[in-house]
Amino acid sequence: MTLLLLAKTLTVLGVLLVGLVPLTAWLERRQSALMQDRVGPARVNVATATLGGLLQPLADAIARLAKESVRPRGADRVLHALAPALALVPVIVMVAVIPFGARYTIGSTTLSLVLADADAGVLWFFALSTLSGLGFVLAGWSSNSDYALLGAVRAGAQTVSCQIAMALSLVPMFAIYGTLRLSDMGLVQDRSIGLGGLLSNLDLGVAAEWLSLPAWGIVQNPVCFATFLLCAMAASRQPPFDSSSAGSEIAGGHTVEYSGVGLGLFQLAGVVQLVVIAGIVTAVFLGGSAIPWLSQDRIISAVSGFYGEGFATLICMGAHAIAFLLKLVSVIVLQVVLRGSMPRLRDDQLMDWLWKGMMPLALLNIFATGFVLVAVGGGGG
Amino acid sequence: MAEYVGVLLILALAVALTGAMLALNLRIAPRRDLAAKRDPYAGAGGVRSAPRRRFAVRFYVVAILFLVFDVAVVFLHPWSAVLRELGSPGLVAMALFIAPLGVAYVYAWGKGALRW
Numbered sequence: 001m002t003l004l005l006l007a008k009t010l011t012v013l014g015v016l017l018v019g020l021v022p023l024t025a026w027l028e029r030r031q032s033a034l035m036q037d038r039v040g041p042a043r044v045n046v047a048t049a050t051l052g053g054l055l056q057p058l059a060d061a062i063a064r065l066a067k068e069s070v071r072p073r074g075a076d077r078v079l080h081a082l083a084p085a086l087a088l089v090p091v092i093v094m095v096a097v098i099p100f101g102a103r104y105t106i107g108s109t110t111l112s113l114v115l116a117d118a119d120a121g122v123l124w125f126f127a128l129s130t131l132s133g134l135g136f137v138l139a140g141w142s143s144n145s146d147y148a149l150l151g152a153v154r155a156g157a158q159t160v161s162c163q164i165a166m167a168l169s170l171v172p173m174f175a176i177y178g179t180l181r182l183s184d185m186g187l188v189q190d191r192s193i194g195l196g197g198l199l200s201n202l203d204l205g206v207a208a209e210w211l212s213l214p215a216w217g218i219v220q221n222p223v224c225f226a227t228f229l230l231c232a233m234a235a236s237r238q239p240p241f242d243s244s245s246a247g248s249e250i251a252g253g254h255t256v257e258y259s260g261v262g263l264g265l266f267q268l269a270g271v272v273q274l275v276v277i278a279g280i281v282t283a284v285f286l287g288g289s290a291i292p293w294l295s296q297d298r299i300i301s302a303v304s305g306f307y308g309e310g311f312a313t314l315i316c317m318g319a320h321a322i323a324f325l326l327k328l329v330s331v332i333v334l335q336v337v338l339r340g341s342m343p344r345l346r347d348d349q350l351m352d353w354l355w356k357g358m359m360p361l362a363l364l365n366i367f368a369t370g371f372v373l374v375a376v377g378g379g380g381g
Numbered sequence: 382m383a384e385y386v387g388v389l390l391i392l393a394l395a396v397a398l399t400g401a402m403l404a405l406n407l408r409i410a411p412r413r414d415l416a417a418k419r420d421p422y423a424g425a426g427g428v429r430s431a432p433r434r435r436f437a438v439r440f441y442v443v444a445i446l447f448l449v450f451d452v453a454v455v456f457l458h459p460w461s462a463v464l465r466e467l468g469s470p471g472l473v474a475m476a477l478f479i480a481p482l483g484v485a486y487v488y489a490w491g492k493g494a495l496r497w
Binding site for chain 1: 394402406444
């Protein structure tokens with residue numbers, strides 16, 4: 001049991017650090033370059049093969065590790081050194097609650113593709129994202145620099161404001177699913193909603209079964225999807241919500257006094273955050289690991305005719321993991337599209353948008369969804 | 382509590398990994414100390430001021446508002462998970478609970494606490 005858990009942990013960390021992080025860092029640079037009509041990373045190569053810039057993240061990592069970390073005069077020695085670690089460690093720990101698959105039973109053992117199947121999975125995400133935000137605040141505070149201090153207080157205000165909007169924005173989904181456990185949300189979404197209405201009067205035969213929508217969160221409550229994705233992006237201070245580190249305004253803000261490995265850890269934290277947000281959005285809104293119109297029972301019963309049930313379950317597990325990763329990467333692409341297509345919000349615009357826009361909207365959505373749920377007494381939102 | 386063992390495990394590995402990166406940097410990065418290099422960045426003009434100065438009070442106001450609203454949000458989470466079982470009495474109860482908060486929100490807005 002312990003050995004299995006250790007193997008799972010190492011697999012998840014491996015998938016994250018060797019697979020998703022370089023891929024995301026590359027997407028961030030290459031896709032932004034395409035959107036801005038630039039070439040993007042094109043120098044780093046192995047025997048003249050640049051692989052479209054795919055080697056750039058590796059080169060960047062080596063450069064950060066090998067460069068001097070300068071501490072400015074008057075900076076708090078301990079806090080300045082610890083802040084990057086405080087920013088990075090919580091975002092890595094967040095990965096523990098992301099369900100990369102559903103729950104499977106082979107013989108007498110039950111397997112799940114999630115490291116910590118916590119009943120308060122989403123709360124972990126909220127708590128740890130605030131903790132990571134504190135790392136950024138401390139970084140700016142401890143640097144003894146004007147720009148860094150400005151970045152720190154902006155990041156602090158943004159972190160706490162986003163926390164409320166983000167926590168409110170997901171409540172309708174908890175009400176619809178009746179759970180806070182991320183893996184259970186995946187199971188609930190692994191079915192289809194009939195379109196009903198006129199269609200049910202037509203004699204469609206077999207086709208009727210396919211004329212349905214997957215019961216994904218984004219189908220049941222699209223407003224919730226939009227508010228949560230935007231609030232989560234704002235909470236992770238990525239563009240266009242990056243007034244706390246605005247390069248062209250306050251020269252990098254909270255991280256202006258960081259170089260070498262400290263800067264590298266902050267950048268790594270930013271990339272992991274993108275992955276984690278994509279993971280949570282996939283689990284809550286895009287059906288988790290579910291494949292549309294092909295529920296887990298259906299896949300297993302179809303395949304077990306040929307290979308037996310144990311092997312069919314394994315095939316289903318693999319298909320689910322691939323489906324989850326594909327959805328996750330597409331949410332990362334969506335985030336890069338959003339950050340590439342909107343101008344940066346000024347810090348006062350950002351606070352206005354959060355307090356007067358997102359928060360009332362999220363609260364309204366809670367009671368509208370709650371009303372529909374109670375009135376219908378089950379069914380979709 | 383067994384499900385949290387995975388969290389502890391990944392926490393230990395994340396700390397070890399971060400520590401390893403910091404240690405590796407200490408080991409292989411060059412260290413050439415120059416007085417100018419340790420100056421905090423102060424823009425192209427190089428005008429320095431005292432960074433540990435006072436800053437706008439609005440940041441404190443946001444912190445206070447956060448405390449007020451976040452505590453209420455915490456109550457919404459367990460409520461939402463069982464809303465289906467609670468039915469309409471649950472919905473009305475939560476609306477009554479949130480209503481004073483709505484008053485506080487309107488008051489804060491009217492007082493200009495949300496204006497930046």
